[in-house]
Amino acid sequence: MSGSHLHSHDHAHGHVPVHSHGPASPHPAQAAPWSILRMTVVSRLAAAVAVSAAMWAVVWLSMR
Numbered sequence: 001m002s003g004s005h006l007h008s009h010d011h012a013h014g015h016v017p018v019h020s021h022g023p024a025s026p027h028p029a030q031a032a033p034w035s036i037l038r039m040t041v042v043s044r045l046a047a048a049v050a051v052s053a054a055m056w057a058v059v060w061l062s063m064r
Helices: 041-063
Strands: none
Touching: none
16 A cells, blocks of 8 residues: 555535525625716726727837
8 A cells, every 4th residue: 555645535624605695696786886887978988098098008118
């Protein structure tokens, strides 16, 4: 038996998942501090332009 690993170990240590809802129901909604769905169209457009400008800046800097 040399070189063989005969240690049996049960991985069920009695861990019980803790949930406050039933297994068939989805997780309850959590309060979001920020949501793109609550932004106005102008704010969304401004955010998209800002993200696009930042991404173009990364591309421009990487090509220098």
